[in-house]
Amino acid sequence: MATLKEIAREAGVSVSTVSLVVNGKPCVSQDKRQRVIEIIRARKYVPNYAARALRKRHAARTYAIGVLTPAPLIAFSSSSHVYRIIAGAEQAVKQKKYHLVLGSLEPLAEGIFHLPRMLEAGEVDGILIISTAALEMEKIVGSVASFSTPVVLCGYPGQDFNLPSVLIDNEKAAYEATLALLKSGYPKVATITGPLSYPSAAARLRGYRLALVENGLFPDETLVEEGDFSELSGAEAMKRLLRHLTPPFGVFVAGDFMAKGALNVLAASGVRVPEQAGVFGFDDVEYVVQSTKPALSSVRAPWEEVGRQAVSYLLALPSSGTAPPTIMLPCELKVRGSSNPNGGGSC
Amino acid sequence: MATLKEIAREAGVSVSTVSLVVNGKPCVSQDKRQRVIEIIRARKYVPNYAARALRKRHAARTYAIGVLTPAPLIAFSSSSHVYRIIAGAEQAVKQKKYHLVLGSLEPLAEGIFHLPRMLEAGEVDGILIISTAALEMEKIVGSVASFSTPVVLCGYPGQDFNLPSVLIDNEKAAYEATLALLKSGYPKVATITGPLSYPSAAARLRGYRLALVENGLFPDETLVEEGDFSELSGAEAMKRLLRHLTPPFGVFVAGDFMAKGALNVLAASGVRVPEQAGVFGFDDVEYVVQSTKPALSSVRAPWEEVGRQAVSYLLALPSSGTAPPTIMLPCELKVRGSSNPNGGGSC
DNA sequence: CTGAAAGCGCTTACAG
DNA sequence: CTGAAAGCGCTTACAG
Numbered sequence: 264m265a266t267l268k269e270i271a272r273e274a275g276v277s278v279s280t281v282s283l284v285v286n287g288k289p290c291v292s293q294d295k296r297q298r299v300i301e302i303i304r305a306r307k308y309v310p311n312y313a314a315r316a317l318r319k320r321h322a323a324r325t326y327a328i329g330v331l332t333p334a335p336l337i338a339f340s341s342s343s344h345v346y347r348i349i350a351g352a353e354q355a356v357k358q359k360k361y362h363l364v365l366g367s368l369e370p371l372a373e374g375i376f377h378l379p380r381m382l383e384a385g386e387v388d389g390i391l392i393i394s395t396a397a398l399e400m401e402k403i404v405g406s407v408a409s410f411s412t413p414v415v416l417c418g419y420p421g422q423d424f425n426l427p428s429v430l431i432d433n434e435k436a437a438y439e440a441t442l443a444l445l446k447s448g449y450p451k452v453a454t455i456t457g458p459l460s461y462p463s464a465a466a467r468l469r470g471y472r473l474a475l476v477e478n479g480l481f482p483d484e485t486l487v488e489e490g491d492f493s494e495l496s497g498a499e500a501m502k503r504l505l506r507h508l509t510p511p512f513g514v515f516v517a518g519d520f521m522a523k524g525a526l527n528v529l530a531a532s533g534v535r536v537p538e539q540a541g542v543f544g545f546d547d548v549e550y551v552v553q554s555t556k557p558a559l560s561s562v563r564a565p566w567e568e569v570g571r572q573a574v575s576y577l578l579a580l581p582s583s584g585t586a587p588p589t590i591m592l593p594c595e596l597k598v599r600g601s602s603n604p605n606g607g608g609s610c
Numbered sequence: 611m612a613t614l615k616e617i618a619r620e621a622g623v624s625v626s627t628v629s630l631v632v633n634g635k636p637c638v639s640q641d642k643r644q645r646v647i648e649i650i651r652a653r654k655y656v657p658n659y660a661a662r663a664l665r666k667r668h669a670a671r672t673y674a675i676g677v678l679t680p681a682p683l684i685a686f687s688s689s690s691h692v693y694r695i696i697a698g699a700e701q702a703v704k705q706k707k708y709h710l711v712l713g714s715l716e717p718l719a720e721g722i723f724h725l726p727r728m729l730e731a732g733e734v735d736g737i738l739i740i741s742t743a744a745l746e747m748e749k750i751v752g753s754v755a756s757f758s759t760p761v762v763l764c765g766y767p768g769q770d771f772n773l774p775s776v777l778i779d780n781e782k783a784a785y786e787a788t789l790a791l792l793k794s795g796y797p798k799v800a801t802i803t804g805p806l807s808y809p810s811a812a813a814r815l816r817g818y819r820l821a822l823v824e825n826g827l828f829p830d831e832t833l834v835e836e837g838d839f840s841e842l843s844g845a846e847a848m849k850r851l852l853r854h855l856t857p858p859f860g861v862f863v864a865g866d867f868m869a870k871g872a873l874n875v876l877a878a879s880g881v882r883v884p885e886q887a888g889v890f891g892f893d894d895v896e897y898v899v900q901s902t903k904p905a906l907s908s909v910r911a912p913w914e915e916v917g918r919q920a921v922s923y924l925l926a927l928p929s930s931g932t933a934p935p936t937i938m939l940p941c942e943l944k945v946r947g948s949s950n951p952n953g954g955g956s957c
Numbered sequence: 958c959t960g961a962a963a964g965c966g967c968t969t970a971c972a973g
Numbered sequence: 974c975t976g977a978a979a980g981c982g983c984t985t986a987c988a989g
Contacts, residue, residue, distance in 0.1 A: 266982060277960045282984060290958060314982035317965050327711070335704060336697035337914060341688045341896065350683035353712055358681060362728055363712040364674070365700055380711055466703040549688065550897020567684060613966060624976045637974060661966035664981050738965060 265306040273306070274299045280569055285310060327579055328356055329387035329412075331379070332367045333395050342548045344566040345393055348417050351570025359578055361388075376523055387412060389577030391570070392426075394418035416572045420591070421462035428589045429573045431564040433463045436594035437470025437515065440562050444513030447602055449541045452513040453486035455500040455521050467517045467545065486492045497521025501526040501528040502574045512537035513602065519551040519561055526555050526601065541602040557600025564594045612653040620653070621646045625870035632657060674736035675703055675924055676759075678726070679714045680742050689895045691913040692740055695764050698917025701736055706925055708735075734759060736924030738917070739773075741765035762920045767938070768809035775936045776920045778911040779887035780810045784817025784862065787890045787909050791860030792825055794949055796888045799860040800833035802847040802868050814864045814892065837868045844868025860949065866891040866898040866908055873902050873948065888949040905946025911941045932939040 267285070271278040276295055283291050284299045285308075291299075302308075325530060330352060332345055339345045339396050364387055366379030381387055416428040428523055444452045454471045457464030472482050485507050490496035497516060501524065504514070516522035522544035534540050536557060544552065547563035572590060614632070618625040623642055630638050631646045632655075638646075649655075653797045665896050677699060679692055686692045700710050711734055713726030730735060737759055763775040801818045804811030818831050832854050838841035844863060848871065851861070863869035869891035873883060883904060891899065895909035919937060 267984095268982075279960060279985080280958090280985080283959090286984085291757045292958060295959085309981050311664070313660045313662075314965090315660075315984080317658070317660040317664050317967085317981090318983045318985085336693075338698045339697075341693060346683075346688060347694055349712075350686075353714065357714065357716070357726075362726065365696075365710040365712065367700065367704065369704070379704075379709065550900055554901040555898055615966075625967080626969080626976060627974090633968085642975085658966050661981090662968080664965090664983085665967045790974060796964085836981090872965095 265308045266311070267308075270299065270302050270306060270308055274302050284544045288455075290453065325386055325388050326360060326378055326477070327364045327387045328352070328574060329364045329366055329379075329381045329390040331381075331390055331392045332365070333393060334499075335367045335369065336365070342546075342550065344418070344569075345395075347566035348391075348393055348570040348573075351567030353570075354567070354576045355571040355574035356578075361574075389413045389415070389574075391573045391577065392416050394421065413575050413577055417569050417573045419463040420466060423507070427576060429569045429576070430589065430591050431566075431569065432591040432593050433466035433546040434470040434473070435591075436545070436562045436564070436596075437467035437517070438474045439470075439594075439596055440560075441471045441474035441515045443476075443560075443596055444515060444541050444543055444602055445474065445480075445596060447513070447537075449511055449513030449605060451480070451483075451486070452515060453488070453504050453508055455488050455497055455504070455514060455516045455525060456487065457492050457517045457521075459489055464517055471515050478480070490516075490518070492518040492520060494524040495526075497524030498528045499524075501525035505532060505534075510534055512539075513541040515543050517545050519546045519559060522559055522561070522601075523551050523555055526559070527610045536601055541604065543602045547597055552597070552599065555601065560599045560602035561597050562594045563597050565592050568592055570604040612655045613658070614655075617646065617649050617653060617655055621649050671733050671735055673707060674709045674711045674734045675699070675921060676711045676713055676726075676728045676737040678728075678737055678739045679712070680740060682714045682716065685744040689893075689897065690917075691765070691911065692742075694913035695738075695740055695917040695920075698914030699921045700917075701914070702918040702921035703925075708921075708925070709876050723889035728818050736760045736762070738920045738924065739749045739763050741768065743843075749909050760924055762918050762923050764920045766810035767813060774923060776923070777936065778913075778914045778916065779938040779940050780813035781820070782938075783892070783909045783911070783943075784814040784864070785821045786817075786943055787892070787907075787940075788818045788821035788862045788942055789825070790907075790945060791862060791949055792821065792827075793888055794860070794884075794888055794951060796858055796860030798827070798830075798833070798850050798855075799862060800835070800855055801859060802844055802851070802863045802869075802872060803834065803836050804839050804864045806836055811864055818862050837863075837865070839865040839933060841867045841871040841874075844871030846871075848872035852879060852881075857881055860888040860890070862890050864892050866893045866895040866906060867879075869906055869908070869948075870898050870902055873906070881946055887922070888951065890949045894944055899944070899946065902948065907946045907949035908944050909941045910944050915939055 267278045267281050271281045274281065276299065279294060281299055282290060284296050330349055336345065349363065356363055364381055366381040392414060394416060395418065405452050412420070414426055416426045418430060420433060421429045439454055452475065454468065459465050459468065475482050486498035486504065488503050489501045497520060500521065514525060516525055522542055526542055529536055529540055536542060542559065544559045544561040547561040552559040552561050569592060614625045614628050618628045621628065623646065627638060627642060628646050631643050677696055683692065696710065703710055711728055713728040739761060741763060742765065751938055759771055759811065763773045765777060767777045767780060788799055799822065801815065803815050804816065806812050815834070822829050833851065835847035835850050837847045844867060861872060863872055869889055873889055876887055883889060889906065891906045891908035894908040899906040899908050916939060
């Protein structure tokens, strides 16, 4: 690899001049510039990144944003929000000539995580932490906070870590999905929740209740059943609901897999969807919503946009310590056959 | 940020001694080592990566592997092999304390690509290039070849670029899928191909033909129809096939979306699957194979393993220039209801 | 417009 | 076992 010095010698100029040319500074005469550029081409000179960074000291950027996932990527299903956030973030960094660096947490033991090297040596200009609905973030956030690298948390709202965050608004989405069921004409609406120890599951339940109350319906606790996001748990929750519940009714289900289980039970029980019962899921998992009959209405979270906004926050982060803002992005309702008795339930 | 020199002054030792401690070299007395470590802790010293890399010159590793995708991630569907290769690669680099750096190609104009900075400045120790079935790789491979960074190509076999490659064996997989249809008892087997200008589509056709010939069947060109991987094109190709084809027969379809279209046409034409016709897809797209009735048999490529093998090749790459090897990984047959007349086609 | 020189933070022979 | 010193490749005031 050629160095500045070698180029300078060959061109018969000083290293300063070569440096100026390389960095596109204007104050170099035409002929010298020309000569230097030719030699750079011929020798395939590439600036030494490390030397440059060293010289520019702390002003030096790495032009990299780290993405910290709560587990190795292989652990996530292809429909996971993790991939969608990464795709959005990549789109956003690209325009600014940044790269994404992937690092993942490896749980070693109870609450002990192996942190990727990325976090330690100031190798990135900012870190985007992806959280899951369930993840305990205390340890991680604690470790990260001791570094000076800017951080932004992406994912589901949970405990307040006093970190800049881009989150999706679970409560509002649940509120709107429940409202949609009521508006579709179902006189009462039940819900199947996720594990209520998860902040996001609790938030979805709050949104559901709010919609009922605002419409003059008294929240009836026999209409609330808890699942664990699995298809089986959704089926069992639906069976329990059917003990008290007679059609017509709506069910807001806090996850698409559970909703699929619920639909199966309704079909087996002879309850016609959407005529006698409307079902609304959550997460808009492509291969679930397309595989049910009728197609499942669901809540779609804007995860790509979460990634994009997190990056633009990191890249614009002022060095002054302003209070960490929290952005809550709204979700979109995808109304399909399962909750739409007026639109022809066959599609 | 504290520097070695500051730590040395505070500890009353020379910078050499601090450097030795930081790098875990043994030849330092216990008490000095102790003192230095304490001060490093207290001052939260972090070694300057750039200085280290600069000093170690070319021996310095970046501990990063670049992943070059043929387009921004946002352009790929969640079922894309791109995500699966990345997940496998991440798993592999993790064990060696490496990171993955994401970079993507942006087609600017006809054959002109904007190359990510990652490729230019020796910022990574190796580059994993992901190709698609259709991608023209000439330009990219040419640009990359002029750098000294080791490269490995991942994806579908195509033109021979004389690069180390980890590919999936399309031909063999097509051969096996066709054979499976014959073994299931379908006396003749047709095929719906992808665009035959794609090397991978052509390879799948070769595999199909080989299976026929080996079983004493004369390749009949009226049994070959070309599609473009879309569901619609699969439906139309199936319609064309049905002009000459009477049950029982099998169809090897070179893509799951086309297979779905074909299944729809068979159902509409009153041909029962798998009793009268067997269908085998390709790619094992989760939300397609699960949504058809009966469930679609398909070929599953080991993309995670492709990523893993590519990384282990890059990390073990000898500096001497041996001929670039090419690894062809076999695919797995996922036999489901659509091609299995004996297993009860209802599942 | 151009060159000589200092120095970024670190590692590494080289003496002691 | 320990320290003084050179130098990695670059940028940047500073003189001219």
